[in-house]
Amino acid sequence: MSKLLIVESPSKAKTLKKYLGKDFEVLASYGHVRDLVPKTGAVDPDHDFAMKYEVIDRNARHVDAIAKAVKTADAIYLATDPDREGEAISWHIAEILKSKKLLKDKLIKRVVFHEITKNAVQNAIEEPRDISMPLVNAQQARRALDYLVGFNLSPLLWKKIRRGLSAGRVQSPALRLIVERELEIEAFKSQEYWTIHLESAKHQHVFDAKLVQLEGKKVEQFTITNQAQQQEVVGKLLAVSAGKTTVSRVEKKQRSRSPAAPFTTSTLQQEAVRKLGFTTSRTMRVAQQLYEGIDIGSGTMGLITYMRTDSFSLATEAVMQIRDYIKQNFAAEYLPKSPIMYKTKAKNAQEAHEAIRPTDISRTPASMRAFLTDEQFRLYEMIWKRALACQMTQAKFDAVSIDLAVGSDANLFRATGQTLIFPGFIAVYMEGVDDEEEEGESKLPHLETGEVLAVQKIYGDQHFTEPPPRYSEASLVKALEEYGIGRPSTYASIISTLQDREYVVLDKKRFIPTDVGRVVNKFLTEHFTRYVDYGFTANLENELDDIAEGEREWIPVLNEFWQGFNNQIHEKSNVERPGVEMLDEACPKCGKPLQSRLGRFGKFIGCSGYPECDYIRNPNANANNNEPTVIGQEPESGKDILLLNGPYGPYLQIGLPEADSKKKPKRVSIPKEIPVSSLDMETALKLIALPRDLGQHPETGKKVVANIGRFGPYVNHDGKFKSIPKSESVFDIDLARAIELLAQANAGAAPIKELGNHPDGTGNIAIYAGRFGPYVQHGKLRATLPKGQEPETLTMEQALELLSAKAAKDAPAKKAKTTTAKKTSSTKKAATTTRRKKASAGESE
Known part of the structure; x- marks a missing residue:
């Protein structure tokens, strides 16, 4: 009997193939296979919210490969991830196969395992089930809600504020939390x-x-x-x-x-931020690697259980194994008389998953160290220790x-x-x-x-008295969970979206809303109050949980939401444009009133007589653009630290130039990540103190420096430069971390993923993290990955297609560049001749 197992990722497919043997063919879907058509009408409220799906272009070849394999298979097992998203992917695959009429007289079943170990996988295959439509409908309802909000509210933001903005059902309440905390800080009066x-x-x-x-x-x-x-x-x-x-x-x-309970998705993200300095997205990426499998010498093995879970419960076998480990490695008083049970607070705790734990407690962090990268080791060690500690006696x-x-x-x-x-x-x-x-x-x-x-x-x-602290990633995740906004598996994407849209910036590991974020939040809280209300958002999440539990139907839930939301959209289509504030100040150029407005790069002050009058200035500068703002005094020299505006943006300067001195005063640019509106003396002194001498490199004895340059913060050693990731600060980075980053630079930047040699034998193909996103490289040719494409799931075939398309696109440009180069060379010769003639005539340039 021919059997086909379908999973999400290729790395998981390789591991499972080894476990299941020659009776099974294992293929990967490479994530989602279908999504809503990206245009108006993809969700039709007038026809029971009918949803128009299409196969995702980048995964079309994988869908074709699955369809081809199904033709010769007698049984198809859908083994996508054990959550609502995974259930929906299995359903989409089944629907595609039905539409192609490939399932006649074939067995198709859903299998679920929460850890990728041989026993767990084999047990799951022996106990298959049907696709759970309540789970699928809960995911469809979530996707429809997000679509309806995004495709109806975002255009209104474009019209009323500026193009390129977005609003989200969960993202907007999260933004509100950050903005309200900032307003609370600004209103705070110290006692x-x-x-x-x-x-x-x-x-x-x-x-x-x-x-x-x-x-x-x-x-x-x-x-x-x-x-x-x-x-x-x-x-x-x-x-x-x-x-x-x-x-x-x-x-x-x-x-x-x-002891604290074993990790859930939320608590894992919080602790990784606090203890390891990871971002939430980095935490989930590394956890995914540990879950899908690591080659530990004796074969590839999943080291932790599934990392998207709200549950505190542990399997009985796991608890007994942990207790046995404590008994063998600690004194008797460290082992409680009976196992410690933890009760899950969250409703519908991700379909009764286990908490996050090692798949085998005997695989100690020390024994796994040689097989793990530094970040994999640190996260695994934290998960392992937390799972062990949760079954130990009280302190x-x-x-x-x-x-x-x-x-x-x-x-x-x-x-x-x-x-x-x-x-x-x-x-x-x-x-x-x-x-x-x-x-x-x-x-x-x-x-x-x-x-x-x-x-x-x-x-x-x-x-x-001090104001409440700004949110860190950890405290924001905690607040989102306490309010019931979103679900832990969505927190990383919520935070990434807020940063990508430039609604917030992460400064000193704390979130600060930008001018754009403030205006968007003000507009939404004033005109769509109900839809950014914490209670409303949490209640909607509970309704989605009820759908997953089979207690509610999804279409009535969508209909109830849509009726009110659609009416609100129509009512607010003619409201005044937000973000414009008239000032009690006359334009120095034409005399008309000045106004504060929101532009592409944040707030600015401009003339109300625009476009006839083009006067503008930075809101943080004085009315006379040539007059600097004094931030404070530099301790060593006693000179003023001045905030000025230059052609490339705001910068700090120590004192004014001295009339008889050719020496220029020290200047330092204010990086984009630090809002001028929040610039204080502490930050100014840190900027003025740059570059930071971090110490000597242990190999060369030469100093390692942290600084801010044209392209942002970086570390430098012996002529080698490496950018500091956005999630880290130039003010906080230490020597050890700098050496780690420089090692990547010395290695030509460590690839995210090695794909192997080019089929024609002309060199290696690998995926790297670039300034503008991940890219695939072969020789000197680089091709940026499409938006939404995860580097870990990119195949050699997809990489070759991207590189081929990039080469074809660059071909005419290179030809034109050569011609231009020749012209430039001729121009240079002519210019040189002209300079020589001028010089001989006694002219100066």
């Missing part, structure tokens, strides 16, 4: 407050206590708000203390901390709280401390945190109630 502290010691063990009660009243955050108050309070306490303090209360208790602390009375019990200082007495799971893994001070370990001396100690000093400590 001064003071805390009062007492320093004492016992047996040379110095410790600090904080005032919690003053004259019988509880001390709040704003009880003491200025220096005069704190001086008065400190003076009184010193006077009544007479240099002594009495221990009035000692409370001891044992605290414990439980135990001795916590002590002590009250010290000064003068009487009406004035109390409190000292707290904790000591780790048993590490438990902390011996393996500790979860990271965002924007919070992690409670550290501090030890207090042994004290008894009634004990009298000497007061070493009583002092005040000044503080100022």
Whole structure:
């Protein structure tokens, strides 16, 4: 009996072929095989949201290969990824095969496995099922909703704001989160407050206590708000203390901390951002590689379970294996008496997948190190440790709280401390945190109630309230999950879209909305309030989950959404253009009022009399364009740090040129990634300090430098340059990371994927990451990959087609270039002759 297994990726196909043997032919679909026709009418609300699909051009050859193989197969197994997307891909393949009338008298089944190991794959083949239409319809409904929003709302943004903008059902609420946080920061007014502290010691063990009660009243955050108050309070306490303090209360208790649950998609993304410095998209790309399989010497093996999941649950076999590993490698007290079970909070947790875990806990990170790239190793190590730690005992602390009375019990200082007495799971893994001070370990001396100690000093400590922090990738993912916006598998694409559309920039690993992002958000929140509402978006996600569960039909859900949304689109088609603000300032050129407007590169100030008057200026510059803005003083020289505008954009300069000096003042361009509107003294000083000397290269002893150039941030060593990725900062990059990047440059830039030798034997073909996206290269010929084409899925055949098309396109251009070159050469000769004639006549140029 001839059997055909269809999967999504070619790397997975190779692994599964080895597991299944000669009875199976295994082919890859290379991702999605069909998508909506990219034009108006692809989803027809008037006919039950009928959807017009077409085969994706880049995958047409793979669809043909599948169809050809189906003709000779008796049984077809659809083994695409175990989620809604994978279910939909299987359905699309089946629909294409039906339309070609290739399924008559053939068995077609869906198989699902959550890890790519031999046992898991063979068990899945033995227990096939039919395609789940509730899952398919949930994915179709999501795709239709995204299409209806994109194809109807985006054109309105083009008309009212500027061309090229987009709005998304999930992307827009995510943008709203970032903009609202920025507005909150801008509106924040810092308040001064003071805390009062007492320093004492016992047996040379110095410790600090904080005032919690003053004259019988509880001390709040704003009880003491200025220096005069704190001086008065400190003076009184010193006077009544007479240099002594009495221990009035000692409370001891044992605290414990439980391990974090094993990774879900969301928590994996958050921890990879915090601990590894990865972006969410990089995290998912590396996790996909670990899931699909790594050659570990004895064969290709999937090292982790499926990485798109909301579930905390682990298979019983996996839990028992982890417990056995702990038993063999740790003392008895590290193993709980019974397995620890974690309850999933999310509804419809990605079709009851497992949490993300190693497929075999005995494959330690150390034993896998030789087979993994650096980023694969770091992510695998984190997943492995988290899975192991989740089945270990709690960490135990001795916590002590002590009250010290000064003068009487009406004035109390409190000292707290904790000591780790048993590490438990902390011996393996500790979860990271965002924007919070992690409670550290501090030890207090042994004290008894009634004990009298000497007061070493009583002092005040000044503080100022701080605004809420901007979102990092980790905290944004956490917020999206808490609000129920989107699903974890979509977070990476949401964040990428916001950056690609230039709605936000990532500065110092924090999101800042651009002028464009602010205007788009303002327009959507004012005119499409319901559709960027967090509750509405979350409720719609729940309805999609209900469809997946078979509890709701998808067409009524779409219809309910469309009726209100379509009416809103028509109502708002004539609203005023946003982003235009009249200023109480006259144009210095013609006298008409100036206005703030949104242009291609953000906000600018221009004359309301345009096009008759063409006066414009940067909103962050002074009214007189020749007048610089003072940011602050440069500490070493004491000269002003000036913000100016040049022909190539804004830049910083230290001081003005001196009349009698030929030496030019230091200047540094402000990179596009740093909005001028958010430029502060701290950032200005960092820019002025460039280039940064990172240290000496261990191989050459020559220095490694980080700087910003014409094409953005880079590292430099011995004449070799390498761009710093957008997700990293020129201000934060260290020597180790710089050396890693330079190694890629020295290797001629490490390819994303090697495709092998050209069929005609003329050299290697490989895929590289370029400034404008991934490209395939053969010799000196480079061809950019089509938008949406994942580098990992590009085949040799597709690469040859791209290179051939590029060569054909460049052929006439090269010919023209040669002619131009000849003309240029002649022109140069003529120019040289002219210069010689001028020189002989005594003319100067």
